[in-house]
Amino acid sequence: MKVPFYKYQGTGNDFILIDQRKQQWLSGEEQEAIAHLCHRRLGIGADGLILLRNREGYDFEMDYFNADGRRGSMCGNGGRCTVAFAHALGIPVEECQFWAPDGPHRARLRADGWVELEMADVQHIEAGAGYYFLDTGSPHYVQFVTDLAEIDVVQAGRAIRFNERFKAQGTNVNFVQKTSQGLEAATYERGVEDETLSCGTGATACALANSLAGALADGPLLTPIQTKGGQLEVRFRKEGARYTDIWLCGPAVQVFQGQLSLPGF
Numbered sequence: 001m002k003v004p005f006y007k008y009q010g011t012g013n014d015f016i017l018i019d020q021r022k023q024q025w026l027s028g029e030e031q032e033a034i035a036h037l038c039h040r041r042l043g044i045g046a047d048g049l050i051l052l053r054n055r056e057g058y059d060f061e062m063d064y065f066n067a068d069g070r071r072g073s074m075c076g077n078g079g080r081c082t083v084a085f086a087h088a089l090g091i092p093v094e095e096c097q098f099w100a101p102d103g104p105h106r107a108r109l110r111a112d113g114w115v116e117l118e119m120a121d122v123q124h125i126e127a128g129a130g131y132y133f134l135d136t137g138s139p140h141y142v143q144f145v146t147d148l149a150e151i152d153v154v155q156a157g158r159a160i161r162f163n164e165r166f167k168a169q170g171t172n173v174n175f176v177q178k179t180s181q182g183l184e185a186a187t188y189e190r191g192v193e194d195e196t197l198s199c200g201t202g203a204t205a206c207a208l209a210n211s212l213a214g215a216l217a218d219g220p221l222l223t224p225i226q227t228k229g230g231q232l233e234v235r236f237r238k239e240g241a242r243y244t245d246i247w248l249c250g251p252a253v254q255v256f257q258g259q260l261s262l263p264g265f
């Protein structure tokens with residue numbers, strides 16, 4: 001069986017997307033096959049795989065799998081890529097609402113290809129000794145550093161992700177540096193078990209943690225974030241320890257399309 005697939009990237013976080021509105025190509029239980037498709041030498045290569053489905057009451061649903069083939073939690077860049085994919089499929093996304101692993105999201109695609117995605121509100125940020133920990137749809141550990149270029153993101157990220165506290169459930173790990181333009185961030189991703197070029201829920205976590213770290217005044221805030229794969233922007237409203245109206249914004253681009261013809265498909 002030939003399965004049509006599309007490859008997208010959002011600031012270098014790359015995904016295989018499959019349209020499951022008319023036909024169920026994958027049930028989601030094919031952990032090994034999904035990991036194989038995401039493998040950078042044996043498959044197409046991607047940080048994750050996304051199934052776009054119909055969902056009652058919404059424009060579409062995004063079902064997300066990490067590169068290890070397991071269902072992941074919310075993926076911000078994947079969400080932005082799914083909006084661009086929905087547009088390519090003819091779904092109106094100038095203003096849309098879709099269902100994702102952490103619930104409903106509003107989003108819009110601008111004429112210049114920039115995708116704005118509303119993230120779930122954040123009610124609590126744990127501030128520990130030298131770190132912040134919060135859930136922006138996915139769990140994120142955030143550590144501020146003075147020189148990001150000095151950090152071995154894979155080694156240091158892996159040590160935190162597999163420490164006593166996190167080894168069972170896992171966490172994504174972000175190293176972030178303040179710059180004159182905003183923030184610069186690098187992320188080790190759970191489920192990819194490697195550094196990715198960008199992480200949307202991670203960028204969101206860094207922006208919120210930064211407002212707490214800098215004791216920024218309540219109100220609307222905008223944080224530009226440079227990732228290794230491109231520029232993101234996070235807009236949000238700070239109300240004490242509560243964060244609402246959070247928007248993750250940036251480009252999402254189709255890279256290529258093709259057909260899967262793996263055994264069993």
Ligand SMILES: N[C@@H](CCC[C@H](N)C(=O)O)C(=O)O
Nearest residue numbers: 072073075076077199200201
């Ligand atoms: N790359 C993603 C984050 C994906 C979720 C994560 N790896 C997990 O399941 O913990 C993003 O852009 O947010």
